Amino acid sequence: MNTARAVTCVVTILFTMVGCSQPRTDQERDQSAEAEERTSFVNRVWRVAESTSVAPGQLYVFLSDGTLVIASPNGKPALGTWSGDGGALTMVEEGIPYRVDILGLSRTEFRIRSHNPGQPVEIRLVPADESASPDSL
Numbered sequence: 001m002n003t004a005r006a007v008t009c010v011v012t013i014l015f016t017m018v019g020c021s022q023p024r025t026d027q028e029r030d031q032s033a034e035a036e037e038r039t040s041f042v043n044r045v046w047r048v049a050e051s052t053s054v055a056p057g058q059l060y061v062f063l064s065d066g067t068l069v070i071a072s073p074n075g076k077p078a079l080g081t082w083s084g085d086g087g088a089l090t091m092v093e094e095g096i097p098y099r100v101d102i103l104g105l106s107r108t109e110f111r112i113r114s115h116n117p118g119q120p121v122e123i124r125l126v127p128a129d130e131s132a133s134p135d136s137l
Helices: 003-019 026-037
Strands: 045-051 059-062 067-071 078-085 088-093 096-105 110-114 121-127
Touching (some): 067 088
Antiparallel strands (some): 045 059, 067 078, 078 088, 096 110, 110 121
């Protein structure tokens, strides 16, 4: 399987996982509607638009269960975890936790600074365009 197909499969699986849930009660639907009015980075597929060290086109998905999925057109998808606390996150990649500052969040942009060993890494993410082919990443 080539890399483009692998990325397509991962994104398809993620959308399926996000869409599969038990029926919600009226209260849960109301809470969900309120939450949708607020901007969230969770359960969305984000694409790296620019970064100080992450390749453009790499995909990030912060699933609501705390799973972090990172997919690249040039490598195998990686799984990690994430947790949030106010304006900061902790991302765990390959068993190593990193503190991550949220620099900005809107419906069209998610900017973060990851405090990896060495220099902090800034990443500007944008929503992945569902109509774009993986080859265009």
